[in-house]
Amino acid sequence: MATAVRIWTNARLATLDPKLSGLGIVEEAALVVRDGRISYAGPAADLPSTLITSSDLVDCGGRWITPGLIDCHTHLVHAGNRANEFEMQLAGASYDEIARAGGGIVSSVGKVRAASEDDLVRETLPRLDALLAEGVTTIEIKSGYGLTVDDELKMLRAARRLATMRPVSITTTYLGAHATPADYRGRNRDFIRDVVIPGLRAAHAEGLIDAVDGFCEGIAFSQDEIRLVFDAARALGLPVKLHADQLSNLSGAALAASYHALSADHLEYTDEAGVMAMEKAGTVAVLLPGAFYFLRETRKPPVDLFRKHGVRMALATDNNPGTSPLTSLLLTMNMGATLFGLTVTECLAGVTREAARALGRIEETGTLEVGKSADFCLWDIGEPAELVYRIGFNPLHRRVWGDE
Numbered sequence: 254m255a256t257a258v259r260i261w262t263n264a265r266l267a268t269l270d271p272k273l274s275g276l277g278i279v280e281e282a283a284l285v286v287r288d289g290r291i292s293y294a295g296p297a298a299d300l301p302s303t304l305i306t307s308s309d310l311v312d313c314g315g316r317w318i319t320p321g322l323i324d325c326h327t328h329l330v331h332a333g334n335r336a337n338e339f340e341m342q343l344a345g346a347s348y349d350e351i352a353r354a355g356g357g358i359v360s361s362v363g364k365v366r367a368a369s370e371d372d373l374v375r376e377t378l379p380r381l382d383a384l385l386a387e388g389v390t391t392i393e394i395k396s397g398y399g400l401t402v403d404d405e406l407k408m409l410r411a412a413r414r415l416a417t418m419r420p421v422s423i424t425t426t427y428l429g430a431h432a433t434p435a436d437y438r439g440r441n442r443d444f445i446r447d448v449v450i451p452g453l454r455a456a457h458a459e460g461l462i463d464a465v466d467g468f469c470e471g472i473a474f475s476q477d478e479i480r481l482v483f484d485a486a487r488a489l490g491l492p493v494k495l496h497a498d499q500l501s502n503l504s505g506a507a508l509a510a511s512y513h514a515l516s517a518d519h520l521e522y523t524d525e526a527g528v529m530a531m532e533k534a535g536t537v538a539v540l541l542p543g544a545f546y547f548l549r550e551t552r553k554p555p556v557d558l559f560r561k562h563g564v565r566m567a568l569a570t571d572n573n574p575g576t577s578p579l580t581s582l583l584l585t586m587n588m589g590a591t592l593f594g595l596t597v598t599e600c601l602a603g604v605t606r607e608a609a610r611a612l613g614r615i616e617e618t619g620t621l622e623v624g625k626s627a628d629f630c631l632w633d634i635g636e637p638a639e640l641v642y643r644i645g646f647n648p649l650h651r652r653v654w655g656d657e
């Protein structure tokens with residue numbers, strides 16, 4: 254069968270190619286896609302004329318093309334909502350107080366346990382479609398609201414099924430160590446022994462997970478408890494990532510780095526020792542301004558230290574019903590700039606190249622480089638900065654995922 258070749262021409266590329274400076278911009282450019290993969294990304298003038306005459310041409314009308322957006326940290330599969338807790342927060346209750354009063358994660362657990370896999374898929378689809386509508390081509394989805402083996406598997410099966418229903422890449426992460434359910438209150442180690450690790454093994458055996466995560470926090474799990482989970486993950490050859498130093502400094506970032514974690518996430522309370530450990534391990538800092546904004550936090554992640562030590566930074570929605578009911582990666586970029594002081598280049602790299610790196614998928618996607626999957630977006634913008642600058646406006650012209 255003839256090789257399908259499509260040339261996207263009359264375009265301006267923000268390649269995010271790390272071999273180029275800044276956004277890796279190429280003006281008067283063309284992108285060649287062959288069998289769903291990028292075979293050329295560069296000046297249109299350098300394209301061989303024989304290729305042009307024998308290919309399917311798409312005139313991009315001078316539009317900007319970026320890599321497809323990547324949301325590298327979501328709890329997108331969940332049931333119901335926690336708007337009632339939002340009202341408690343507005344009345345002054347802290348996230349910690351709400352959790353200790355039986356709200357928080359465990360209240361979402363009840364709704365997920367009562368939901369079927371079909372219910373979870375049906376409830377999650379609108380959130381997934383909202384992300385796709387803004388040009389997202391890869392999404393990470395975590396478990397963590399089932400907290401029994403069967404309910405964690407149910408969540409992960411729903412996440413895997415969503416990938417068959419929409420043109421999107423979905424990576425799944427096991428987050429059994431998200432919270433301790435009521436029947437194990439005060440018995441974290443028993444919960445890890447009886448549920449978290451057996452669930453991890455069962456999910457891995459069924460091919461349901463690509464990575465393992467945990468919540469290292471005073472209201473969740475200690476370093477030693479997380480180590481039990483990470484040792485089990487390492488025994489199965491699974492990479493890890495960690496919700497770290499979100500509400501206090503438990504040296505979660507350093508713990509994640511000691512396991513060469515793909516990423517450490519949140520990081521508002523991470524200190525310089527943790528940053529240096531991340532740099533040494535190549536662990537990506539995933540910043541989640543939606544949770545910071547929604548919880549009205551005041552402590553910001555140490556962006557200057559990440560820059561100083563060369564720790565790569567990604568941005569993600571952290572979509573979840575409790576601390577970040579945010580379903581816009583474009584707004585997440587604006588928050589990354591306005592709340593955390595990231596530059597436009599850091600924001601765009603944070604939802605493309607560095608987000609791919611945080612998922613261990615940098616070889617596959619995240620930049621417009623030869624050999625990578627043809628995941629990209631055409632935008633109706635005058636310059637790339639508009640993607641970070643605008644609030645609540647979606648300038649996506651067209652989203653392409655693999656073979657278009």
Ligand SMILES: O=C(O)CC[C@@H]1NC(=O)NC1=O
Pocket residue numbers: 357358361431468496499544573574575576
């Ligand atoms: O409140 C929830 O439902 C999830 C909160 C979310 N999970 C976590 O470990 N940190 C968070 O902000």
Ligand SMILES: [Fe+3]
Pocket residue numbers: 326327328496571573
């Ligand atoms: Fe999270």
